[in-house]
Amino acid sequence: MRKEISQAEGVIQNDNLMRTVGIIQEDSLIQTVGIIQEENLIQAEGVVRSFPVPGAEDFRALKGMDITIPRGRLTMLKGRSGSGKTTLLNILSALDLPNEGRVSFEGRIINEMSEGEREELRRYQMGFVFQSVALIPIMSAYENVDFGLRLSGYPENHGERIREVLSLVGLEERMAHLPRQMSGGEQQRVAIARAIAHKPRIIFADEPTGALDTATGLAVVKLFRTLLEKQEVTIVMSTHDPNLMELGDLVYEIEDGEIVGREEHFNPL
């Protein structure tokens, strides 16, 4: 059974949980994974991603991976450098496409989307926190968040929302500051505020604590947990910091392009 979702100029009018682009294939929404008995937001099956190497065989970064991302939870991808975490994150976030396999977001097959549709998906449904140069250097904290809101066509009062999210990350006082006037941790918190401001379905964070000290890194992940609670969002992050693993609801261990382990933690919201 298919259900049409109305959409006006890229802004979804429906209730937050049901916001999506295009058509939702509701049949595949629910899957039970251990203790997390909730619907999956993203499902990837047999994902292969290889890169051409001049004069040699293609390098297979992902070797037929199956993975699901449960809605409303913090999923962590754990692994050493070069294990394929970032490649997987890029594919799950529609930044890249697999050579083989299938990735679906709320039932929609990403592989089959046009570039424009994928752009819209990223723009309206996703938020990103990058490891390096996370912010736009010419914009203040306020403007960085505002930029994200403008991009997603956020319909409500921007000023209110910006203050709200900046206060959520504890930076309400520094919203007029440019990125270079802030510490690494503060910059990352602004990036998180920007990523969540337009109320996306999911946030992808690639090594968000990579450039931060342990305490700041821990604070960022705790912030993620707060967001799960307050913003009803799904978060996928990659990390190699073993200290943070306990804070994830689901931890995938990746090695050499394959999932070699899966742990579930009970972290009540």
Next chain:
Amino acid sequence: MDMRLLVIRKLQNKKILNGCLLLGITLFIAIAACTPMFKQGSLNMLIRSKFEKKIETQNVYPAVLSRSAAVEGEGLSYPAVAEKMEDYLKTWKSYMEIPQKDVQKHIWLKGSNIKRQYGTNDDWTAIGCIPDMEEHIKILSGESFDGKTEDNRVYPCVMTEKTMDSIGLVVGEEIEFTGIADEQGNALKLRVVGIFDEKDNVDVFWHVNADEYDRQLFVSEDALREMIEHYSVEEVDYEEYLLLDYKKIYGKNVSDLAYYLQQFHEKDDKFADNFSDLLADYSRDKKFVDTIFWVLELPVFVLLLAFIYMVSSQILDMETGEIAMFGSRGFSQNQIMAVYLWQSGVLAGIGVALGLPLGYVLCKTAASADGFLKFAMKSTAVYRPVAGMVLYALGAAALVVAFLTIPAARYAKASIVEQKRKTDQKDKDSPFEKYFIDVVMLLLSLYLLYNYSRQKPLLTAQVMTGEKLDPMVFLNVSLFLFACGQLGHRLLKYLVRFIYSLGKKKWKPNIYAAFLQIIRSGARQRFLSVFLIFTIAMGIFNANAAGTINENNEQRIRYRVGADVVLSEHWAPQSYMRDFQVIHYYEEPDYQRYAGLQKASVSRMTRVVRDDEVRLSAGGNSLSDCSMLAVQTKEFGETARLQEGLNETHWYYFLNALAKNGSGILISRNTAEKFGLKEGDQMRYTRLNKLASGEEKQEITCTGTVCGIFDAWPGYEQYAYGYNEDGEWEEKQQYMIVVNYAYALNVFGPTPYQIWMDLKPEGTVSEIEDFLSVEEITADSLVSTQKELEETRNSAIVQITNGLFSLSFLVSILLCMVGFLIYWITSMKQRELLFGIYRAMGMSMGEVNRMLFAEQILSSLPAGIFGGAAGILTSLLYTRLLALVYLPGNHNIPLNIYMDGADMGRLMLLVLGMIGICLVILRRQMKGSDMLQAIKLGEDS
């Protein structure tokens, strides 16, 4: 790592930027190297043109040293005279490094009365000898004198036709010089054996025309020797002429040459030359040429150095991390400096290698300029490479090395933290904006302009007397342009902020980002704006200044000549006897002969009497050396030309007023003011009778009624400049009146008139010259607007001006384009990561493109427009001061600022084209950039 290898790798790493830097350095060195060659060539051309002008106007060989003296007393002998002459020649040659073209010697025995075989006795005649003349003459009648002396010692001689006419001698006639006798008391005898003429009338041997040796009989050298030895000769006169090859007199020889000439004059009162005045004239013009080079090249050098600075700071900015890395690896400050010294040395070395040949090409190109940005295929042989080129190139290279290395010291000194703080500060308001230095500079420049404009008479005198001008007069233009650039950037920022604020909450994300990019990108954006505004404004100013100088020059020539052609035919004075008194008069040549011209090249012509020695008087005051034109009103109105707007009413009204009043006069405004005259007042004017002698009437005066007062008139120049009796430079007023031709003819009788001609569109002055030659009309002068314009266009100074303006314009445009492209390419490279983030966040490619387009529209386009406006403003304000160098002094035609819309249009199109090219390059680069690579998502995973 080996230093050289390190430098090569560093250069390779930033190929585009270093390539651009090399371009700037090469151009800088090329223009520096081109300077001595161009200047030397121009000076060679200047001196050459002066010599050629002398040949043309005076019909003499233009570079002659001469000595005229007499040898007398005991022991007088021909060898002694010849040796003396040879000694002087040797002395001259030993000092003058100029090759000789020819030597002419003339030795003669003072004339005495002769006893003729056939004609009247007692005619004064001299005996002369010009060694080697046999080779340069043709015998018109009889034979040459090379036959042997007759047994009874009668020496054969030849004479010119003129001598034949003067004395009435005939070929074969024997002459006896009664005042010259041998020891036996026999008088010296000569027989005329032939009549000669110059074999070739362009032979420089006849520097003194044969006809000038009137009443002289020429014998062979041997014959003269015998006469001196055997006859009672008490004195031998001689003249010797050393003809220097004027084509080998170059600018560099002039000062030595002038010095030695002066020395010869001081040491030998018999010494003479015919080109000292020409050399002095050249020296005055040389100072002028030096000033032009200074004025026109300085802004280009400033621009090139700004460009080099821009690119090198771009490179240094990008290498901040690298420098810090050198520091962290134990490189000392000196070692880091050595790296940059090496690097700039390599670039400067390549710059010299490329710049020297390029300088040669630039010089040849500039030398072929026929107008602004008009290059003609013409001989540029006088522009030859000079040793100074290498010196200048090396000097420029040294400057470049210093310019590139010294800023690196700042980076080498600072730690990473300090460096970061500096980068942070860079994006804040520059001191120019913060302390309003741009406004201060602008006001200072305007104040200087005001001040210099007030000192215009002094500056005019300085230009005219060849004194060195205060360089700030011209540097002020660059100051103004630079201030405009800085102010332009400030205004541009205000404008962008204003537009941004208009829709602050509504701008789409890409436009929002574009606005913030312009507002926040600080130093880099500022440099680009300033550079764009400066180059465009300078280009426009160059175009307008060149146009203004060329156009005004040509307008003034047209005004001065007054018609297409002004011909003055030679009128031979005549005389007759009346009541035992010789009456002198002019016989008017047949004017009807010119009717033939009207069928061919001339559309209209009229007779105009011009006299510049008229005395004016009114109310007890009088003034000499005033000009009078006597015109036939209708014909004059149809033939002469006068630019409109110079008089309060059309000049035809004056002609009509004169036509209605036979004895009426038109007077120039200054005449009216000088005598306090108004229309209806009476004025007397007196002409000298130049032929008058004895009791003939010396002058004729008549009275006219003022029927018009004009400001400008064809052929009337109100201002003249020159030294007064006290040796001071001064402006002199010229006064003019215009009267009716018929009235003047009636009062003064027939006097030589000029024929003013209006040419048909296809008519040329050479057709008139041919006509004069066919009709055997001797012209005292033939002035043609066409020819004068051509001469002006080909004159060294106009050529230098057009060449340098064109060069300067092309360099500024090239730098503008390259600078602009570099900025965008490097800026794009540095922002690649940012574009990756935009794309990752879901911004489409189209949106990113539109964002970049908006950035261009918000920054480059207004900068371009502002640059255009600044260029026009600069032209309006500063061209007059610049034109002072070329068109000093007041003139009846006020200086008009000439602006060619087409030139400016082309420049603006170029700017738009540049923006277009940038967008295409950016699009291509964007397509090629890997979004995932750019955002570097977890680069270590």
